[in-house]
Amino acid sequence: MSRVFGLLLFACACSPGAPASTPEVASAAAPKSEPSTESVDLHGEWRRWAETRELRAEALARLESLPRFGFGRRATAEEISAIDIDVMPDGTGLPEGRGTVERGRALYKNQCVQCHGADGRGADYDALAGEGAYTVGNFWPYATILYDYIYRAMPQAVPGSLPPDDVYSLTAFVLHLNELLPADGALDRESLPRIEMPARDGFIYDDRAGGSELK
Amino acid sequence: MSEVSKKRRALLAGMAGGLGAIGAGDSRPLAPDDPTKLQGPPPTEVGERSPFERPRRTVMKNEPASSSRTPLQDLTGIITPSDLHFERHHAGVPRIDPERYTLLIHGLVERPTIFTLADLKRFPSVSRLYFLECSGNGGEALRDPKGDLTPQEIDGLTSVSEWTGVPLALLFREVGALPDARWFLAEGSDAAVMTRSVPMGKAWDDAMIAYAQNGEALRPETGYPARLLLPGWEGNANVKWIRRLELAERPFFTREETAKYTDPLPGGKTRMFSFEMDAKSIITFPAYPTKLASRGHWEVTGIAWSGRGRITRVELSVDGGRSFTDAELQEPVLPKCHTRFRKLWNWQGEPATLVSRATDETGYVQPTREDFLAVRGADTRYHFNHLRAWKVRGDGSVEFALV
Numbered sequence: 310m311s312r313v314f315g316l317l318l319f320a321c322a323c324s325p326g327a328p329a330s331t332p333e334v335a336s337a338a339a340p341k342s343e344p345s346t347e348s349v350d351l352h353g354e355w356r357r358w359a360e361t362r363e364l365r366a367e368a369l370a371r372l373e374s375l376p377r378f379g380f381g382r383r384a385t386a387e388e389i390s391a392i393d394i395d396v397m398p399d400g401t402g403l404p405e406g407r408g409t410v411e412r413g414r415a416l417y418k419n420q421c422v423q424c425h426g427a428d429g430r431g432a433d434y435d436a437l438a439g440e441g442a443y444t445v446g447n448f449w450p451y452a453t454i455l456y457d458y459i460y461r462a463m464p465q466a467v468p469g470s471l472p473p474d475d476v477y478s479l480t481a482f483v484l485h486l487n488e489l490l491p492a493d494g495a496l497d498r499e500s501l502p503r504i505e506m507p508a509r510d511g512f513i514y515d516d517r518a519g520g521s522e523l524k
Numbered sequence: 525m526s527e528v529s530k531k532r533r534a535l536l537a538g539m540a541g542g543l544g545a546i547g548a549g550d551s552r553p554l555a556p557d558d559p560t561k562l563q564g565p566p567p568t569e570v571g572e573r574s575p576f577e578r579p580r581r582t583v584m585k586n587e588p589a590s591s592s593r594t595p596l597q598d599l600t601g602i603i604t605p606s607d608l609h610f611e612r613h614h615a616g617v618p619r620i621d622p623e624r625y626t627l628l629i630h631g632l633v634e635r636p637t638i639f640t641l642a643d644l645k646r647f648p649s650v651s652r653l654y655f656l657e658c659s660g661n662g663g664e665a666l667r668d669p670k671g672d673l674t675p676q677e678i679d680g681l682t683s684v685s686e687w688t689g690v691p692l693a694l695l696f697r698e699v700g701a702l703p704d705a706r707w708f709l710a711e712g713s714d715a716a717v718m719t720r721s722v723p724m725g726k727a728w729d730d731a732m733i734a735y736a737q738n739g740e741a742l743r744p745e746t747g748y749p750a751r752l753l754l755p756g757w758e759g760n761a762n763v764k765w766i767r768r769l770e771l772a773e774r775p776f777f778t779r780e781e782t783a784k785y786t787d788p789l790p791g792g793k794t795r796m797f798s799f800e801m802d803a804k805s806i807i808t809f810p811a812y813p814t815k816l817a818s819r820g821h822w823e824v825t826g827i828a829w830s831g832r833g834r835i836t837r838v839e840l841s842v843d844g845g846r847s848f849t850d851a852e853l854q855e856p857v858l859p860k861c862h863t864r865f866r867k868l869w870n871w872q873g874e875p876a877t878l879v880s881r882a883t884d885e886t887g888y889v890q891p892t893r894e895d896f897l898a899v900r901g902a903d904t905r906y907h908f909n910h911l912r913a914w915k916v917r918g919d920g921s922v923e924f925a926l927v
């Protein structure tokens with residue numbers, strides 16, 4: 310989802326004229342700070358791959374003798390939006406819609422419990438909550454990832470079939486299972502990115518670089 | 525009908541019967557006593573392996589199965605036959621009509637563009653040999669190092685192909701990638717709609733959109749009709765069935781690069797975007813279930829590879845890693861590709877523990893299990909490149925071991 314759209318969306322969400330959150334949206338996990346990806350910094354060896362100026366210049370120099378071919382055709386805005394389904398940590402890409410923990414509980418029972426177990430404790434597939442490692446509550450850095458993944462790949466039998474309200478509801482219920490949203494909680498595209506995940510600062514970028522240092 | 529024709533028909537019928545029985549029991553395919561006395565079958569449109577050779581991927585037993593492994597012990601040289609390339613899918617193998625296939629490139633570009641497969645094939649192409657390895661390769665052998673593991677079961681999630689495609693740098697130049705773009709999202713068109721964020725530097729370096737493998741179209745299970753190829757980087761990021769690339773300033777932090785494919789470290793932090801595959805090697809002969817038939821000369825051989833470039837050295841030990849001597853590296857030694865190594869061993873019936881140790885062009889040396897676990901911790905989930913060993917007993921039997 311394009312960054313420009315995201316900035317506009319964010320401007321709306323933060324503007325003084327924006328409607329206040331409903332009481333049920335305001336939750337135990339109320340925002341403590343601006344949602345941001347800045348906590349994951351580019352550092353160390355990562356400059357080699359993500360600071361692209363030099364690599365870009367080298368590549369363009371390498372390709373200099375080739376013409377611009379003009380193959381392919383211009384994509385229309387409609388064609389892009391038809392498959393541009395990703396959601397970023399700042400909420401860029403989230404659609405209109407709203408879901409509740411309560412509705413999510415019912416949907417979970419029908420669509421998810423077989424693989425993820427009662428209360429998300431895991432069954433044939435991953436645990437989403439509970440005491441084990443790698444749950445949403447103790448390992449996932451951004452709540453938006455839930456929306457993105459549920460919408461794109463779940464439920465397994467009919468992936469990509471859930472409308473936004475259902476995806477918001479399931480996201481809300483899974484966050485509730487992880488004690489990140491109260492039982493009467495709700496989510497929409499403004500509140501979801503503000504959920505502060507316990508594992509948000511739990512990651513570092515790859516710091517391996519080969520050579521004699523074992524990492 | 526002549527006697528010879530009758531005999532030939534009877535034999536062919538018998539062979540057909542024999543071939544049909546291969547999968548069912550122990551019966552071997554039929555073969556004439558003297559092949560010089562019988563005309564062979566005519567040419568065919570598509571060749572098949574000798575009925576005496578049955579290399580097979582092992583399909584992992586989890587339900588539903590999501591991976592299969594290359595029979596490393598059955599292969600020579602460095603190329604993996606396409607039908608034995610390992611598999612790892614997150615939602616099965618999609619069927620995609622190449623005439624309806626498109627790749628969208630958008631985001632921080634001057635010209636958001638849709639390419640058909642024909643468009644992609646019209647660009648100047650490159651062909652390169654690269655390994656592709658699942659970053660989970662070797663994990664089960666570390667967690668549960670049973671003696672009766674084969675090279676396939678230990679490390680069969682790596683394969684080498686000659687990949688042909690269009691350099692991503694060329695496509696990104698074509699669409700006018702903006703200087704602000706530092707990452708791109710790669711998205712597949714399987715039912716997982718697999719997504720990974722990739723730093724733009726890899727695109728400007730050696731990434732490609734590959735549409736061919738070992739001289740023909742990609743196999744469905746390796747991404748037909750087109751996939752992202754990131755030489756030397758963990759398999760998962762090489763998104764198959766690629767349908768969309770979105771250029772952005774930042775990573776997208778998808779489920780597959782946060783909840784999965786990240787490496788918890790001692791001390792509590794978790795390493796993310798650990799793309800490069802560390803140098804690694806495994807002896808593929810002798811290995812379980814081989815039993816050395818007699819004393820004397822045997823060629824110890826295997827493969828070594830590094831996601832950071834060329835293998836510069838492979839050392840072999842027969843004493844469990846106390847001492848090493850250099851193995852011979854078989855040319856060609858290519859960057860980000862398996863390198864075949866070999867060394868003649870005169871075995872006189874003594875118990876031995878064979879270990880291989882790879883070094884790559886950055887000077888990185890494949891670590892012992894102890895050193896590996898010291899830096900990665902016991903909870904590490906991917907990138908298992910510690911040393912592998914094989915114990916040879918006095919009777920010639922061979923067992924997997926870790927040292």
